Every structure is written in structure tokens, then in C-alpha cells.
Amino acid sequence: MNARFLFKSAFLKLAFPLVILALAALAAPERGSAQVLYGSIVGNVKDSTGATVPDAVVSIVQVETKRARQATTNEAGGYTFATIPSGTYILKVSKEGFSPFTENQVPVTINSVTRVDVTLKIGSVSQAVEVTAETALLQTDRSEVRAELTGMELRELPVPVRNYQSMFRMIPGFSVPTNEHSVPSNPSRALRYNVNGTSASSNNVRIDGASSYNIWLPHITAYVPPMEAIETVNVVTNSFDAEQGLAGGSAVNVQIKSGTNDFHGSAFEYHTDNALRARGFFLPTNQVKPKLVYNQFGGSIGGPIKKNKVFFFGDYEGTVDRRLADGRVSVPTLGMRNGDLTASPSRIFDPFTGNPDGSGKTEFTNKVIPSTSIDPIAQKILSFIPLPNLPVSGFVNDYYATGSYLFDRRAGDTKINWNATSKLNIYGRFSMMHFDLHSPLAFGDMGPILGSGGNPGTGWGNTYSYTIAGNYLLTPHMIVDAHFGWTRMDTTSEQPDLDRNIGRDVLGIPGTNGTRRFEGGWPRFQFPNNSFATFGATEGYMPYYRSDPQYQYVANLGWIKGAHNIRLGMDLYRQHLNHTQPEHYTETQPASGGFRFDRGPTTIPGQTDSDYNAFASFLVGAPANRGRILQVPDIYHTRTWSYSFYARDQWQLNRKLTLTYGTRYEYFPYPTRDTRGVERYDFATNKMLVCGIGSVPEDCGVSVSTTMFAPRFGFAYRATDTFVVRGGYGITNDPFNIARSLRANVPVLLPFIQTGPNSRVPVGHLQDGIPQIVVPDFSSGVASIAGNLGLNTTSTDFVRGYIQSWNVTLQKEFWKNLVGSVGYVATRQVKALGLLEQNYGFPGGGKTSQVLWSAFQRDADTQLVAPIGNSHYDSLQATLERRFSNGLQLNASYTWGKGIGIYNVRESTDSPAIKIPAFYTLNRAVFGFDRTHSFNLAGIYELPFGRLKKGGHNGLSNALTSGWQLNWLFSSYTGLPFGVSASGTGLNAPKNSQRADQVKPNVQKLGGIGDTPFYDPTAFAPVTAARFGTAGFNALRGPGLVNLDFGLFRDFRMTERLHMQFRAEVLNFSNTPHFANPRSDVSGSKFMIVDNVVNSGREPSGDERAFRFGLRLGF
Structure with missing residues (x-):
């Protein structure tokens, strides 16, 4: 047993109590502020002359649960209630010689501060002053850039796909959220987004405190709760408080509803189908709209188990998606299959003739390949590929395919809150989701995927998440809170025909398939730039079987006294990956084997090429590369820890100015496997080191930083009661888990790829198949590796980058319930992590010019997990908000911004397009997700007539006119x-x-x-x-993109507490197509043609106009 293991075991046993004791010992006087899972109420008490009122008694009572707290004002007249559950409170202030003061309806939300300043009037107890007024919308005490999505907004607005993340487009600085990945990898259908120019991997979503990373795909979340379950979504995008860590782009905190002293609940059903959708803009004219039946249904209920003491909440949502999935793909014409390539704009040459540099080849006469030169295996493959069925010129998108798509998902949450004592509050939440999927392919059991399932074949799995949390009031001025979070994704995805070795037994290609089931099925036959549909296996990373748990231990301590607020805490986080998946980051072929057919082998130097050249390479059996990935163990693992500690002081310098300053300390140890370390490549010796085996240390001698401090500073200046100036600056350490990039490496996976000597010479004949893969002997912990095995590695001095963010924001309350803000918001991502290819070649040099070729004959990908460069983002961000009042709510947001970084890098697993250092500056470009202008407007409007409205009528007229409501989401963006x-x-x-x-x-x-x-x-x-x-x-x-989602609702009040809502929603009301960028391959057959719509996160409603009808019963 090594020393590192002993350290880990001791740390796990002792860390929590030791840190709590340390926090108690180090705590200093503070004024309370918001906490991530809780909120705060702060304020100042003065008399009518403006003098402070010390020693006044301030008490609060939560309306929903009757939980009470009491405090006294300090010498400056200030008071604070920190770490209180979200809800609505009654606040009372009393002091001998003054009339008692009461303010009702004080709202508190998570991770926020509600300010209630009180002016006491001289008088007696009988002259009480009671106020029922809405608290100002101004952000008076925090310096970060933030937004909040309330349960009402999520429930009442026509949110596409009924996913709270769709609403992120309403928040300044967010890119348009998009649908990403297959259903098995993303069964919650979480959306992907970038925030303020940062990596999509640096967003952090927590559900009741439990991190909801999709560990394998960290740019999306593991679990998306049903809309009916959500109380509040709190979003911070810049200048984070020191308590918020592991987030560089956005920190999102989702709060699940809790029960109260009253029973509340709902039942709902939402429906759309193909009859309610317009025709897709690019649907072939000779095809009818494909079938779509999409239903979501379920309900929620919450209430008391024991009044004022124990409360419950539960919800369920079922999703049933039945479609005739469809798609247009490119297949060769009958003439092309027979060798007739006379339509080619480029010349066609025999790749098996000529010189080693690709010159001197024999040209096929009249661009016709004779039958004697057509490869018999290629002919056999083509027998499984259907002929075109669309009347198009050429071959692009000449085949329209359909297939049955089935997706079922069931999700639910339960939550119990317990007011154990007047000092102790505890809650627990458990969430679960199950899914089943069948996703069709264009050519039956192989070919491109149809619809939005993302993976061919079948998939199933479960996602679990729970939180246990509590807070304890040690003294009236000291409170401790802690929580434990756990989330796990279990998922399976299998393509068709895994039980048949088609490459070896049907096509007769040597070296394809293997002895294990996950190595069965079709091999893959690829073409560049999707010029033709992939033949055989579409995906190179299937099948897969994953089980990925994550654990989180969090504790915080605060002490209220004086004008300071010092909050201390820790966050320990562990992530596991447990996978059976033959996939690697480098260029690979599937476990069943594969071949890529490029344009080069059928051209000569100095000649232009086209997609016909790529098909010609296939037809004559001349692959540019061939290979197969071999997974050595049946299952492999990674383990990762991160340790975070912070201290933060919030100092109310005077009644107008609040300063916040603090720092985080974070430590990211080098990842390990379950029984040893990971692996590292030695560039000097061409040897792979297996960490923890033989004489190789468990960390392979890799050093990581132990001085990762992240300072934060901010101010909030209350110039007047209606005008606030805020600003902040902070550093966030890049939270990316590098185990994702290192999880599948030699000797765990052997990604074998073989290429020709240069781009114009094939690697061999298709009939030759794939050479046998030799498994290196790593029993000593060190071994040389073949030059055609790809790998990822780190240097011995691993550098983790960081993100700087700052803002200066002005916020003004113009009149009651209307608040606007405008600010300068910026980020700088320094030493952003990515994958740096170290084995690049030079122009004109081919394989032999690659950096590691001369020394080791190495031509495979050799990628370094390391900083790839810097990026910057600057923006003007503005909002205008009218809180719901008199039947109207408005939220408008605008962003004018620009982000510049490294081309082709959107997240921490991407690689620059040009790898050669001398040409590296050519990668500098605006972000691919950058939109110069973004404008969004959301509204809820209760029509001003009917019951309880001014001018309302009685009887039949009232029955017809009351309860109507309009809702809308409007968006306008410049192009990508x-x-x-x-x-x-x-x-x-x-x-x-x-x-x-x-x-x-x-x-x-x-x-x-x-x-x-x-x-x-x-x-x-x-x-x-x-x-x-x-x-x-x-x-x-x-x-560009312009869209309006519109809703018309009607509420029927059945009893005082029971009401039914009928909803008619129109997504893309004007049926305006949202076009994608044009095809951008200069030699492509459809160069500069727009023939698709952009991914705007609207699955499954699609891009065209779609009606969605719903009924919701609430009580």
C-alpha cells in the first residue's frame, strides 16, 4: 500500500471534522450574505432623522413553513439573516420608543441578498406601521453579473422543448443553446452553451447543491429536472463570489420545489404531432411530412407531513416520442457505381500506378473506371446501398430515407424538508430518470443516423441524483451549513448487428472485427467532408457501456457581528469514469475496423480534386487510411479528485458602499485509474510509462500546481435608493477534468491507424484488410509503442490555465417594478486547455516530415493535453425588467459582444486546426459561436378584461372574456x-x-x-x-436568426384553489426558417449553398412552425 493511498484514506476520514473545527477557530465577525443553497435578508434601521437605530429587535417568519429567526441591529443599525431557506418572509422591527414596523411579502431566493431598509417612527406599540410592498428589483449588495429564472416564468412562457436551459438565451452573454449528442449520452436532452466567450466545459450546474456534470461530456449536464419541479434557477456569469468555484463561464444553481404548510400540486399533458407542424423548408417536394407524435405528461404534489415541521414534494414527468425519422443523404448514382465518373469536374487517375510522390499516374480514359479495376469488396458494399430516389442534379442529397424512431423517458424528484429544531434545518432530495431508445439508420442496419437520436440502434439507462443538506444555528451570530451530493449516469448504446462479424464473415476483409461482442457488426467506410454518406458503421465510438458517479462534500461557516462578513468553506469533489467503449480522441476507426477514402489517391500533384476523386478511391479499393481500435481490458476506469477552500469578507463600509473580497485555493491532483495511475508518453524515448507499475511512480513524475489561488473582489455602491453602481473582478482556475482526455490510452486502448506515405498515395488495397495489432508488454511499467498507435499525454510539468472576468454595471429603477441595467462585461481565458498535436507534418513533406518520424517512424496522432492559447471577450450587456404587476411582465436583454480565440476550439477537448508553430497565429479567429448582436424579449400579459379586471362584465360575457393570457419569447441574432x-x-x-x-x-x-x-x-x-x-x-x-414563440392561455377558475389552464403555443410563430451556414468546402459540389437549418436547440419540435397544445390542472 503506497503513501498516496494512505494519505487519501486518512484525508477522507479526517478532512470533514478537521475543516469544520478549523473554520470555527478562524472565523471572524461578519455580516451575512447569500449562500449558494440559501439566501439572506440584510438592511439598515434608522429613525426619521436619518440616525441609526442600534439594538432594535428584528424578526422574520417564513410564510410557507412558519420557521422563525430573530436578530438585533448592530451599532451601525445594520442587521442580517444569513443562510435562510428561500421563500416569502414577514419581517418585523421593534424598539422601545418607536412604532413597531412590519413588512409582508419579503421574497428570498437562493444565492441572493434581499435588502429591506427600515425607517422607524417615534410612537407607541399601538401605532404599528405595516407595509405590504414589493421589494426593489435592484441588486444592491452583490457585484457579480447574475440572472434568475423563476418557476412562474418557466411555467407560463412558451419554452421550446420544455427545458429550463432553453431560457438561457434570454440571459446576456449566452450563446444560443443547442442540442448536442446522442440520446444515450444525453438522455435529459441537456443543451450546450458558451458563456461570455469561455469554454463550454467551464460551466457548472448544481441541483440543490449536487453537481450535475455529465462527466464524460462536461459541456452538458447529467440531469435536467422537469419544469414542474423547479422553484428557481439562479445564474451567475461574471465576477463570481469566492464561494462559487469550478465555474469559469456560468455557475447555475437549480432549486427543486419544497413542500409547505398548504397542499399544492399539478397535473399536465402537452402534445404536438406532424399535423400541427408546417412543412420543413428543405423537405423534398415529393415527400409528405414525416410522422411525429410527441407527448409529455405528469404531475406534482407537495404539502405538510407534519405542519410547521416536516414537508414533502414530489413530481413525475413522462415523455413519449414516436417519429418517422427522416433525412437526406448523398449516395452514388448507378452510373458512378459502374465506374462512369464523366460528371466529375476533376481528372481521375489510377492510384496503383505512378511514382512514390503521387506523380506519373495513369489517367482513366474519359473519367470511366473499367470494370476490371473496380474492387470486388467495394462492389459488395455497394449492393447494400440504395440507389438515389430524389431528382437532383449530381449526387448531393439525392436519397431521402425514413425509419421508425422511438424514445421514452421517465423522470421524477422527491424532496423532504425537516425543521428539526429552531436551530437545525435538514432536507434531502432524490431524483431519477430512465430512458429507452430505438434510432433508425438510412440504409436499414447501417449507414447515416436519421432523426435526433444521435446513435444508431438501441439505447437504455438511468440517471440518479441526490442531495442531503442541513444548516445549524450555533449562536444568533454563527451558522454552519453542509451538504453531500451524489450523481450517477448509467448508459448503454448498441448499434445493429453486433452479433454478426460482417467485415470478416460477410465482406471477407481480413483484420476486421474481433472475438468480443463489442467488436462485431459493420466496419466503417468514410469519405471526406461528408461528401457521401458513410457506408457501414457510422460511429467510431460504439458500442458503449458507461457508469459514471460523482461525489461532493461541501461545508461552510459564517459568523455575524459588526460590519464584516467572513464566510469560510470547503468543496471536495470526486469523479469516476467506468467505461467499456472502444474510442480515442485521436483519429481512429471503430473496434470493427474501418477505412477512409480521400481525394488524393486518384489525383496527381498540381491538379485540383473533387468529391468524385474520393468515390473513385473507394471504387478501386484505394483507402487513404485503415485501422482499428483495440480495447485491451473489458472495462477501464479513471478517478479524479479536486479540493477547494475559500475565505471571503463582505464589508459594509457604510450605508451606501459594500466591498467584497476573498480568495479560493484549489488543488487538482493528477488523475489515476482504479488500481494504479494513468499513462504518460516519453517524447525522448518513444516509450509509454504506466504510472504505478514497476518503478514508475503513480503520478509518472508529473507535477501539478499547488499554488492555485483565485482572488475575487467586488463593490456595490448604492448612489440613491433607485440607482446602484457595481463592479467586480475575479479569477477562476480552469475546472476541466483532464481524466477525460487521458481515460483511453495505450495500453488500455490501442488506436491503430495506418496511412500512405503522402496524401496522394493509398495505404494499400481494400482487399488486403487491416494488419494485426500487436499488444505491447507493459508488465515492467515501460514499453516502446508502435508508431501507428495514437495517444494523448501530458508533460511532466502540467500547466492549468485560468479565466479572468470583470464587469462594471449601472442599474436604475425607473419607476415601480421597472429596472434597467447596462454594463461592460469581459473575460480573458489565459492558457486555455486543449489538445496540442505534437506529431505534425510540414507543407509538402508528407508522412516523413512529421516531427517524430525520423527518430521513431511515428506517424500517429500524439496529442499533448496542455494550454493551446489565450482568448478574450468584450461586451456591452443590457437588461430591462418589469416585474409581474397589473397583469404584465417584461424581460428584455441585449448583448453586443465579440470574442476572439483559437479557431476550431470551443471546449477543452478540441484541437487547433493548424498545428505547426511557425503558422500557429493563423488559428487566431473569432469564436465559431460568436454573434455580434443578440436581442431577446419575453413577456406575459393577462388580457385586461373579464373577472376582477377593470371594466369586467358579469354572466356570460365574463365567462367568455376572463382568464386569457398572452405569452411570448422573441429572439434576434446576427449570423455565425x-x-x-x-x-x-x-x-x-x-x-x-x-x-x-x-x-x-x-x-x-x-x-x-x-x-x-x-x-x-x-x-x-x-x-x-x-x-x-x-x-x-x-x-x-x-x-442571422429571428424567432418568435407565442402562447395563448386560458385559465378556468373551478374553485377558489383549483384551476385549469388550456394552452395553445406556437413555436416559430412566423414559420421563419433559421438557416445554417452555407457549405464551405471550396471543392465541394454544393459550395456556398445553404441546404440545412441551424441547430437552435428546438428538438424535437424542429425548425418549422409547430403548434403545441396543453392542459394543466393546478391547486
């Missing part, structure tokens, strides 16, 4: 950036991406959709020389 790519054949620089040449000084925007180009295609040209093109990355902008 894109650049023009080109074939890398002429570049001949392995591992690098090519850009086209821009041959006109200005690129004319033509605005065409469908068959006419969006930009002038003649402004760009292919590059046939061994150099990078001149067209900049992301230098163009695609179509």
Missing part, C-alpha cells in the same frame, strides 16, 4: 462565423487543416438559399500548392 476550407491533398502536411485561397479582395454576399449561393463562390479557389490558403478562418458570417 465560418471560413472556407479546402482539400489538404496539395498541402500534404499531416495533422493540419487547409484553407482556401481568397482570390477577390471583397466577397460579395448574394444571400441565396437552396440552389443559389449565399456568397460569391468565385471569390475563392482551391490550393494545389504546398502552402496554406489565404482565406482567414471564420472570416465570413452566415444567415
Whole structure:
């Protein structure tokens, strides 16, 4: 047993009590503030002359549960109630010689501060002053940039796909949330988003305190609660308080509803189908709308188990999705299958002739490949591929496919709150979700995936999450809170025909498939840039079987005294990955084997190429690469810890100014496996080190920083009662879990890839198959590895980057219930993590020019997990909010921003397009998710007539006119950036991406959709020389996006407490298509043609107009 293991065991046993004791010993006087799971009420008490009133008694009572707290004002007249549950409170202030004061309806939400300043009047007890007024919307005591989504907004607005994350588009600084990944990997259908120009991997979502990372895909969340379960969503996007860690883009805290002294509940059903949808803009004219039946149903209930003491809440939501999934793909015509490529704009050459540099090849006469040159295995594969069924020119999108899609999901939450004593409050929550999926393929049991399932075949699994939390009032001025969170995703996804070794036994390709079930099925046959549909296995990472738990231990302590607020705490976080999945980050083929067919083998130097060249390479059986990934153990694991501690002082310098300052300390140890360390590649010796085996230390000699402090500072200046100036600055350490990049490495997985000597020479014949993979002997902990096995590694001195964020914001209350804000919001991501390819080749050099070729004959991907560069984001962000009053609520937001970083890098597992250091600056570009202007407007409007409305009528008229409500979500965005790519054949620089040449000084925007180009295609040209093109990355902008989601609701009041709501919602009310960027391959058959819609997070309603009807019963 090694020393590191002993340290871990001792730490786990002793850390929690030791830290609590340390916090108690170190605590200093403080004024309370918001906590992540709780809220606070603060204020100042003065008399009518403006003098402070010390020693006044202030008490609060939570309306929903009757839980009470009491405090006295300090010498400055200030008071604080920290760490109180969210809800509505009654606040009372009394002092001898003054009239008692009472304010009703004081709202408190999680991670926020509610300020109630009180002016006492001279008088007696009988002259009580009682106020029932809405607390100001101003953010008076916190410096961060924040937003809040209430349960009412989520319930009443026409939210697409009924997912709270859809509403993030209403918050300044957010990119448009998009649907990502397959259903098995993302069964909650969580959305992906970037915030203020930061990595999508640096967002942190917690549900009642429990982190909801999807550990394997950290840019999305593991669990999305049903809408009916959510009380509040608190979102912080800049200048985080020191308590909030592991978040660089946004910290999202989702609060599940709790029970109260009254019973409340709901039952609901929502429905849409294909008859309620418009035709898709790109649906072929000879096809009818495909079937879609989508239902969501369920309910919720909450109330007392024992009044004022124990409360419960529970909810359930079922989702049933039945579709005829459809899609357009590109398949070769009958003539092309027989060798007739006369439609090709480029010349076609025999790849098995000529010189080693690709020159001197024999050209196929009249671009026709004779039958004697057609590979018999290619012919056999084509027999499984249907012929075109659409009347299009050429072959692009010439086949329309359909198949039955089935998706069922069941989700629910339970929560118990217990007011154990007047000092102790405890709650527990348990959430669970189960799903089943069948997703069809375009060609039956193989080919491209149809619909939005994301993975072919079947999938099933469960997600679990729970929190146990509590707070204890040690003294009237000292409180401690702690919670434990646990989340686990179990998921399975299997493609069809796993029980058949099709590559080996049906097609007769040597070296494909294996002896284990997850190595069965079809091999993969790929083409560049999706020029043709993939034949065989679509995905190179299937099947997979995952079980990923995460554990979180959090404790905090505060002490209220004087004008200071010092809050101390810790956050210990552990993540596990337990996978059976033959997948690697480097370029790989599936466990069943695979081949890629490029344009280069059927061209010669100096000649342009086209998609016909790629198909010709397939037809004659001339792959550019071949390979297979071998998973050695049946299951593999990683383990990761992070340790965080913080201290923060909030100092109310005077009645107008609050300062907040503090720091976090974070430590991210090097990840391990379950019984040993991970692996590291030694660039000097071409050997792989297995950490913890033989003489190799468990951390492989890798050092990580032990000085990762993250200072935070902010101020809030209350210039007047209606005007606040705020500002803040903070550093967040990059929270990315590098175990994700290191989880599948040699010798756990052997990603074998073999390529030709350069881009114009094939690796061999298709009939030759794939060579046998040799498993290295790592019994000593060290072994040399083959040059064609890809890997990821770190240096011995691993550097973790950080994110700086700051803002200066002005907020003004214009009149009652209307508040506006405008601010400068910025971030700087320093040493952003990514994957840096170390084995790149140079222009014109081919395989032999790769960095590690001359020493080790190594041509496989060799990627370093390391900083890839810096990025910056600057913006003007503005909001205008009218709280619901007199039947109207409005929320408007606007962002004018720009972010510049490294092209092709959206998250911490991405890699720059150009790897050569001398050309690295060419990667500098605006973010691919950047939108210069973003405007959103949400509204709820109760129509001003009917019962209880001014001018309302009686009888029949009242029955017809009362209870109507309009709701809307309007969005307008400028277009997304894109650049023009080109074939890398002429570049001949392995591992690098090519850009086209821009041959006109200005690129004319033509605005065409469908068959006419969006930009002038003649402004760009292919590059046939061994150099990078001149067209900049992301230098163009695609179509903008304008959308209106609209709802018409009618409430029927059945009894005093029981009401029924009928909902008619229209998503994309104007049926305005949201076009994607045009095709950007300069040699592609549809260059600069827009033939698809953008991913705007609207699955499954689609892009076209869709009606959704619902009934909701509430009490």
C-alpha cells in the first residue's frame, strides 16, 4: 500500500471534522450574505432623522413553513439573516420608543441578498406601521453579473422543448443553446452553451447543491429536472463570489420545489404531432411530412407531513416520442457505381500506378473506371446501398430515407424538508430518470443516423441524483451549513448487428472485427467532408457501456457581528469514469475496423480534386487510411479528485458602499485509474510509462500546481435608493477534468491507424484488410509503442490555465417594478486547455516530415493535453425588467459582444486546426459561436378584461372574456462565423487543416438559399500548392436568426384553489426558417449553398412552425 493511498484514506476520514473545527477557530465577525443553497435578508434601521437605530429587535417568519429567526441591529443599525431557506418572509422591527414596523411579502431566493431598509417612527406599540410592498428589483449588495429564472416564468412562457436551459438565451452573454449528442449520452436532452466567450466545459450546474456534470461530456449536464419541479434557477456569469468555484463561464444553481404548510400540486399533458407542424423548408417536394407524435405528461404534489415541521414534494414527468425519422443523404448514382465518373469536374487517375510522390499516374480514359479495376469488396458494399430516389442534379442529397424512431423517458424528484429544531434545518432530495431508445439508420442496419437520436440502434439507462443538506444555528451570530451530493449516469448504446462479424464473415476483409461482442457488426467506410454518406458503421465510438458517479462534500461557516462578513468553506469533489467503449480522441476507426477514402489517391500533384476523386478511391479499393481500435481490458476506469477552500469578507463600509473580497485555493491532483495511475508518453524515448507499475511512480513524475489561488473582489455602491453602481473582478482556475482526455490510452486502448506515405498515395488495397495489432508488454511499467498507435499525454510539468472576468454595471429603477441595467462585461481565458498535436507534418513533406518520424517512424496522432492559447471577450450587456404587476411582465436583454480565440476550439477537448508553430497565429479567429448582436424579449400579459379586471362584465360575457393570457419569447441574432476550407491533398502536411485561397479582395454576399449561393463562390479557389490558403478562418458570417414563440392561455377558475389552464403555443410563430451556414468546402459540389437549418436547440419540435397544445390542472 503506497503513501498516496494512505494519505487519501486518512484525508477522507479526517478532512470533514478537521475543516469544520478549523473554520470555527478562524472565523471572524461578519455580516451575512447569500449562500449558494440559501439566501439572506440584510438592511439598515434608522429613525426619521436619518440616525441609526442600534439594538432594535428584528424578526422574520417564513410564510410557507412558519420557521422563525430573530436578530438585533448592530451599532451601525445594520442587521442580517444569513443562510435562510428561500421563500416569502414577514419581517418585523421593534424598539422601545418607536412604532413597531412590519413588512409582508419579503421574497428570498437562493444565492441572493434581499435588502429591506427600515425607517422607524417615534410612537407607541399601538401605532404599528405595516407595509405590504414589493421589494426593489435592484441588486444592491452583490457585484457579480447574475440572472434568475423563476418557476412562474418557466411555467407560463412558451419554452421550446420544455427545458429550463432553453431560457438561457434570454440571459446576456449566452450563446444560443443547442442540442448536442446522442440520446444515450444525453438522455435529459441537456443543451450546450458558451458563456461570455469561455469554454463550454467551464460551466457548472448544481441541483440543490449536487453537481450535475455529465462527466464524460462536461459541456452538458447529467440531469435536467422537469419544469414542474423547479422553484428557481439562479445564474451567475461574471465576477463570481469566492464561494462559487469550478465555474469559469456560468455557475447555475437549480432549486427543486419544497413542500409547505398548504397542499399544492399539478397535473399536465402537452402534445404536438406532424399535423400541427408546417412543412420543413428543405423537405423534398415529393415527400409528405414525416410522422411525429410527441407527448409529455405528469404531475406534482407537495404539502405538510407534519405542519410547521416536516414537508414533502414530489413530481413525475413522462415523455413519449414516436417519429418517422427522416433525412437526406448523398449516395452514388448507378452510373458512378459502374465506374462512369464523366460528371466529375476533376481528372481521375489510377492510384496503383505512378511514382512514390503521387506523380506519373495513369489517367482513366474519359473519367470511366473499367470494370476490371473496380474492387470486388467495394462492389459488395455497394449492393447494400440504395440507389438515389430524389431528382437532383449530381449526387448531393439525392436519397431521402425514413425509419421508425422511438424514445421514452421517465423522470421524477422527491424532496423532504425537516425543521428539526429552531436551530437545525435538514432536507434531502432524490431524483431519477430512465430512458429507452430505438434510432433508425438510412440504409436499414447501417449507414447515416436519421432523426435526433444521435446513435444508431438501441439505447437504455438511468440517471440518479441526490442531495442531503442541513444548516445549524450555533449562536444568533454563527451558522454552519453542509451538504453531500451524489450523481450517477448509467448508459448503454448498441448499434445493429453486433452479433454478426460482417467485415470478416460477410465482406471477407481480413483484420476486421474481433472475438468480443463489442467488436462485431459493420466496419466503417468514410469519405471526406461528408461528401457521401458513410457506408457501414457510422460511429467510431460504439458500442458503449458507461457508469459514471460523482461525489461532493461541501461545508461552510459564517459568523455575524459588526460590519464584516467572513464566510469560510470547503468543496471536495470526486469523479469516476467506468467505461467499456472502444474510442480515442485521436483519429481512429471503430473496434470493427474501418477505412477512409480521400481525394488524393486518384489525383496527381498540381491538379485540383473533387468529391468524385474520393468515390473513385473507394471504387478501386484505394483507402487513404485503415485501422482499428483495440480495447485491451473489458472495462477501464479513471478517478479524479479536486479540493477547494475559500475565505471571503463582505464589508459594509457604510450605508451606501459594500466591498467584497476573498480568495479560493484549489488543488487538482493528477488523475489515476482504479488500481494504479494513468499513462504518460516519453517524447525522448518513444516509450509509454504506466504510472504505478514497476518503478514508475503513480503520478509518472508529473507535477501539478499547488499554488492555485483565485482572488475575487467586488463593490456595490448604492448612489440613491433607485440607482446602484457595481463592479467586480475575479479569477477562476480552469475546472476541466483532464481524466477525460487521458481515460483511453495505450495500453488500455490501442488506436491503430495506418496511412500512405503522402496524401496522394493509398495505404494499400481494400482487399488486403487491416494488419494485426500487436499488444505491447507493459508488465515492467515501460514499453516502446508502435508508431501507428495514437495517444494523448501530458508533460511532466502540467500547466492549468485560468479565466479572468470583470464587469462594471449601472442599474436604475425607473419607476415601480421597472429596472434597467447596462454594463461592460469581459473575460480573458489565459492558457486555455486543449489538445496540442505534437506529431505534425510540414507543407509538402508528407508522412516523413512529421516531427517524430525520423527518430521513431511515428506517424500517429500524439496529442499533448496542455494550454493551446489565450482568448478574450468584450461586451456591452443590457437588461430591462418589469416585474409581474397589473397583469404584465417584461424581460428584455441585449448583448453586443465579440470574442476572439483559437479557431476550431470551443471546449477543452478540441484541437487547433493548424498545428505547426511557425503558422500557429493563423488559428487566431473569432469564436465559431460568436454573434455580434443578440436581442431577446419575453413577456406575459393577462388580457385586461373579464373577472376582477377593470371594466369586467358579469354572466356570460365574463365567462367568455376572463382568464386569457398572452405569452411570448422573441429572439434576434446576427449570423455565425465560418471560413472556407479546402482539400489538404496539395498541402500534404499531416495533422493540419487547409484553407482556401481568397482570390477577390471583397466577397460579395448574394444571400441565396437552396440552389443559389449565399456568397460569391468565385471569390475563392482551391490550393494545389504546398502552402496554406489565404482565406482567414471564420472570416465570413452566415444567415442571422429571428424567432418568435407565442402562447395563448386560458385559465378556468373551478374553485377558489383549483384551476385549469388550456394552452395553445406556437413555436416559430412566423414559420421563419433559421438557416445554417452555407457549405464551405471550396471543392465541394454544393459550395456556398445553404441546404440545412441551424441547430437552435428546438428538438424535437424542429425548425418549422409547430403548434403545441396543453392542459394543466393546478391547486
